[in-house]
Amino acid sequence: MTQAAVPKAPNFIRQLVAEDTRTGRFGHRVVTRFPPEPNGYLHIGHAKAICLDFGIAQEFGGRCHLRFDDTNPTKESQEYVDSIKGDVRWLGFDWGEHLYYASDYFEQLYTWAVQLINGGQAYVDDLTPEQLREYRGTLTEPGRESPCRTRSIEENLDLFGRMRAGEFDEGTRTLRAKIDMASGNLNLRDPVMYRIRKATHHRTGDTWCIYPTYDWAHGQSDSIEGVTHSLCTLEYEDHRPLYDWFLDQLGIHHPQQIEFARLSLSHTVMSKRKLLELVEGGLVSGWDDPRMPTLAGLRRRGYTPEAIRDFAERIGVAKADNLVDIAHLEHCLREDLNRRTPRVMAVLRPLKLVIENYREGQVEEVEAVNNPEDPAMGTRRVPFSRVLWIEQDDFRETPPPKYFRLSPDAEVRLRYAYIVKCTGVVKDPRTGEVTEVRCSYDPTSRGGDAQGRKVKGTIHWVSAPHALEAEVRLYDHLFSVPKPDEAEDWTSVLNPHSLTVLTGCRLEPSLKAATPGSRYQFERQGYFSVDSVDSSPSRLVFSRAVGLRDTWAKIEKGGR
RNA sequence: UGGGGCGUGGCCAAGCGGCAAGGCGCGGGACUUUGGAUCCCGUAUUCGGGGGUUCGAAUCCUCCCGCCCCAACCA
Numbered sequence: 001m002t003q004a005a006v007p008k009a010p011n012f013i014r015q016l017v018a019e020d021t022r023t024g025r026f027g028h029r030v031v032t033r034f035p036p037e038p039n040g041y042l043h044i045g046h047a048k049a050i051c052l053d054f055g056i057a058q059e060f061g062g063r064c065h066l067r068f069d070d071t072n073p074t075k076e077s078q079e080y081v082d083s084i085k086g087d088v089r090w091l092g093f094d095w096g097e098h099l100y101y102a103s104d105y106f107e108q109l110y111t112w113a114v115q116l117i118n119g120g121q122a123y124v125d126d127l128t129p130e131q132l133r134e135y136r137g138t139l140t141e142p143g144r145e146s147p148c149r150t151r152s153i154e155e156n157l158d159l160f161g162r163m164r165a166g167e168f169d170e171g172t173r174t175l176r177a178k179i180d181m182a183s184g185n186l187n188l189r190d191p192v193m194y195r196i197r198k199a200t201h202h203r204t205g206d207t208w209c210i211y212p213t214y215d216w217a218h219g220q221s222d223s224i225e226g227v228t229h230s231l232c233t234l235e236y237e238d239h240r241p242l243y244d245w246f247l248d249q250l251g252i253h254h255p256q257q258i259e260f261a262r263l264s265l266s267h268t269v270m271s272k273r274k275l276l277e278l279v280e281g282g283l284v285s286g287w288d289d290p291r292m293p294t295l296a297g298l299r300r301r302g303y304t305p306e307a308i309r310d311f312a313e314r315i316g317v318a319k320a321d322n323l324v325d326i327a328h329l330e331h332c333l334r335e336d337l338n339r340r341t342p343r344v345m346a347v348l349r350p351l352k353l354v355i356e357n358y359r360e361g362q363v364e365e366v367e368a369v370n371n372p373e374d375p376a377m378g379t380r381r382v383p384f385s386r387v388l389w390i391e392q393d394d395f396r397e398t399p400p401p402k403y404f405r406l407s408p409d410a411e412v413r414l415r416y417a418y419i420v421k422c423t424g425v426v427k428d429p430r431t432g433e434v435t436e437v438r439c440s441y442d443p444t445s446r447g448g449d450a451q452g453r454k455v456k457g458t459i460h461w462v463s464a465p466h467a468l469e470a471e472v473r474l475y476d477h478l479f480s481v482p483k484p485d486e487a488e489d490w491t492s493v494l495n496p497h498s499l500t501v502l503t504g505c506r507l508e509p510s511l512k513a514a515t516p517g518s519r520y521q522f523e524r525q526g527y528f529s530v531d532s533v534d535s536s537p538s539r540l541v542f543s544r545a546v547g548l549r550d551t552w553a554k555i556e557k558g559g560r
Numbered sequence: 561u562g563g564g565g566c567g568u569g570g571c572c573a574a575g576c577g578g579c580a581a582g583g584c585g586c587g588g589g590a591c592u593u594u595g596g597a598u599c600c601c602g603u604a605u606u607c608g609g610g611g612g613u614u615c616g617a618a619u620c621c622u623c624c625c626g627c628c629c630c631a632a633c634c635a
Contacts, residue, residue, distance in 0.1 A: 009573075009574070009581095009582075009583090010574065010575090011573090011574090015576095035635095036635095037634085037635050039634090039635080069635070071634090071635080072634065072635075074634095075634075075635090125633095127633095128633095129632080129633055132632095132633070133631070133632090136631055137562095137631075138562085138631055139561090139562055139563080139630075139631060140561050140562050141561095141562080142562085143631090170633085171633065173633090174633050176633095183562095183563080184562045184563035184564090185562090185563050185564070185630080186562090186563075186630055186631055187563095187630075188563095189631090192632090192633050194633085195633035196633080197633085211633090213632095213633070213634085213635090214634070214635045215635090218635085234564095234565065234566090234628080234629070235628095235629055235630075235635095236635095237564055237565060237629080237630095238563070238564050238565090238629070238630055239630090240564095241563095241564090259565085261565095261566085261628095266571085272635095314572080314573095314582095314583060314584080315572055315573080315583090315584090316572065316573050316574080316583090317573095318566095318572085318573070318574095319565070319566060320565095320566055320567065320572095320573090320628095321565095321566070321567095321627075321628055321629095322571080322572060322573090323571070323572085324571070324572055324584085325570090325571050325572080325584065325585070327571085327584065327585065328571075328572070328583080328584045328585085329584095330584095331583090331584060331585090332584095334596095334597095338596080338597060339597090343594075343596095345594095369593095372594085372596090372597075373597065373598095402595090404595065405595090413593055414593095415593060415594070416593070417593095419593095447593085448593045449593080450593075455593085456595085457595080458592095458593050458594065458595090459594095460594075482571095521594085521596085523594050523596080524594045524595080524596070525594090525596095526596095548594075548596050548597095549595095549596065549597090550595080550596090551595045551596085552595045553595090554595095555595075
């Protein structure tokens, strides 16, 4: 597997695991797991966790399991299971034989529940959800014990068996752990272990009508799998005492849970609820909309697994709440794509350029470098002729200061071809808009050789008669503010310009064979990938993964 | 007013009693047939604040302040 060149930064988790490995606390073994609930698509925040879980195991010669925590049949589905497996694999990780489901442990969990009942540590409660809430107390007031708390073991056994048999309706009874209704930690106020759900589970079907809660299933699942280090996010810190309590009562293997801060990214949202809302509300085209922070979306956008792994490593792991600038993610993508992507010329907003002294009908082929960062990628030949397409932005009738591109009487280099001088423009008589730029070329400057002259600007072009047409989708941040979660109404702060569709874009002919998913650098513009869903040989569609750093845009913006 | 966490430059983040790594961003410069890439240089006398311990503290003690999480039969 490709590893980032940057040395692994120290973090508290690596240190703890290293210490346990050194002391042999778990027999020098390291077993971790990534435990998603199959109720949504994975996003960049999960990528951080995946890289951590699999990364730590890899580093210490251990293994990492993929386990689906599928304890809530009403929210989960096979579609999510499949997408999650695909995403983890795509990210570059392999769980080998170690694919598990919490639902595989339902019978064992049931047996253990009976064991706790027999030990007087669990009881069947008849309280309704509303009553349960009342009895739980508040943050500052202790809860009250349920009248059912003193039921006999025999009665509990009987009732629990009948719960399983389907004798009771949903919401009428639960199995609760008997811990401490006065605990300052609400998780210890007799938490629910089983609830009745007459729902079909995506794996166990209708075998069960009672389902373990996450709290009752998670710790034991880790224990069954022999997990040594159970990494999870901060909000589970309060649950650790509960997991420890269960494990102690059962007297089974005790993993070490370690909590870290989840990732927050600027200009996007990460909660499954909001992501689902974007999808179902049609605010985006789907889970794989290139603007989504989902792995499916990032992949379609043109992100590479390497860039995401590098990002995960660079942002580090700690316990402080954080908000990572999305520019950091974009930087990692540029760095990766810069060295692996072939360069190509594409004109997004075409403006006709006619070379008056270039013979009509003549065609030359100029040689272009495929990737200056990697000579091994070779060169290609690009057709050149009298009529070209250039970028509208590369011509200004009245150029601002420090404008190096084309303007009346100015000279510019056509990349890999000739140096041309602007001799005039043709305007639409009605609108005054420039519809065509005229110029003359210097035949001695073939290849772009300035021969000592100072030609500061170099622009890209595409020969008009040879050009391929394509649709290009320009993506920008999904939200126009860094912290959409803090807005009064988060959907009101969606970026109205997050997608700009350009049609009639002109590409150099070498792109004819571009295959779905392949990535290119459109010179001077950015990194683009062939859309894996909508592109076809007869209708090319490109997505901009990320723009190139644009110094001129900065100058022009600040200079005004 | 309960319990659990966290506070190091604009954003991440090292640091673990010996005198503030690194990355992103930002600013400046060099170079350049991508205003790309690359390369330099700059960017916290200070670590939420006050006391204290110590020859010496971001690192130990203490008080205070601020932020986050917990009252689903969600995970």
